[in-house]
Amino acid sequence: MSFTYTTLKTAIEEYTDNNESSFLKNMPNFVKAAEDRIFESVDLEYFRKNVTSAMTSSDQFLTIPSDFLATFSLQITTSGSEGFLQQKDVNFLREYTPASTTTGLPRYYAMFSTDHFLLAPTPNAAYTVELHYYYRPTSLSASTFIITINNVTGTFTASDDITGGTSGAVTDVSAVPSSTTLTVTIPGGSFTVGETITGSSSGATGTVVSTTADTTTTWISDNAPNVLLYGSLFEAYTFMKGEQDIIALYEKRFMDGLSRLKDLGEARENSDGYRRGLPSRPRT
Numbered sequence: 001m002s003f004t005y006t007t008l009k010t011a012i013e014e015y016t017d018n019n020e021s022s023f024l025k026n027m028p029n030f031v032k033a034a035e036d037r038i039f040e041s042v043d044l045e046y047f048r049k050n051v052t053s054a055m056t057s058s059d060q061f062l063t064i065p066s067d068f069l070a071t072f073s074l075q076i077t078t079s080g081s082e083g084f085l086q087q088k089d090v091n092f093l094r095e096y097t098p099a100s101t102t103t104g105l106p107r108y109y110a111m112f113s114t115d116h117f118l119l120a121p122t123p124n125a126a127y128t129v130e131l132h133y134y135y136r137p138t139s140l141s142a143s144t145f146i147i148t149i150n151n152v153t154g155t156f157t158a159s160d161d162i163t164g165g166t167s168g169a170v171t172d173v174s175a176v177p178s179s180t181t182l183t184v185t186i187p188g189g190s191f192t193v194g195e196t197i198t199g200s201s202s203g204a205t206g207t208v209v210s211t212t213a214d215t216t217t218t219w220i221s222d223n224a225p226n227v228l229l230y231g232s233l234f235e236a237y238t239f240m241k242g243e244q245d246i247i248a249l250y251e252k253r254f255m256d257g258l259s260r261l262k263d264l265g266e267a268r269e270n271s272d273g274y275r276r277g278l279p280s281r282p283r284t
Contacts, residue, residue, distance in 0.1 A: 034231025147181070150207055192208065
């Protein structure tokens, strides 16, 4: 079994017997919340990547990638040799080099903000660094498909909210490839051929000619579909203020699946010679 966002959304609607408009509007939040709990709890090699960049001489900050979750390692190259920086907290770095004007070959780094690492000492050259990190994959709920339209009046714009006049389906326009095609996120509900859609901010209208199928999956929806399903159901029933025994059941099933994923991640981590005692990701 594997889920696309469309099939997962359908499963959640069927389990909860709920297709009320505000519930469907919040469906992406249920899925994202479940994904976030998985990514924050499980170390899997599938969610690692490497990026290479350069420090800036006399700048104590290093930019963090936008999809960053946690560090696996930070490697620095100097004069043809390589070494790993040690991860510490900001207070340690401030005590180690109280003056940011103190420069040299960096030995330590710390999370300073969601956008930057703090380095110590401040680099005295533009050293090459390679960040090996856990990243946040694109959410399944961000899946898109194409709507082809005709009889267009006005101009649809990216970020338009569009609504189906007959189906009542609502979604966001993420791109406008042409005057007769719209790239949209998966809607709450389903658009029907022949109905008129209207852009809430542009005021543009058009008639639906066809829609493409949703075929996008993710590693989680392919390899741990039940974990994603029960995590999403837990969030959905909590939103609905549903029966506590049902909420507890879905929470238990989610946590059981999460535990199995953790075991998989820890087994791989223990056999990973590259890690060699490097700082692990922070737990939440």
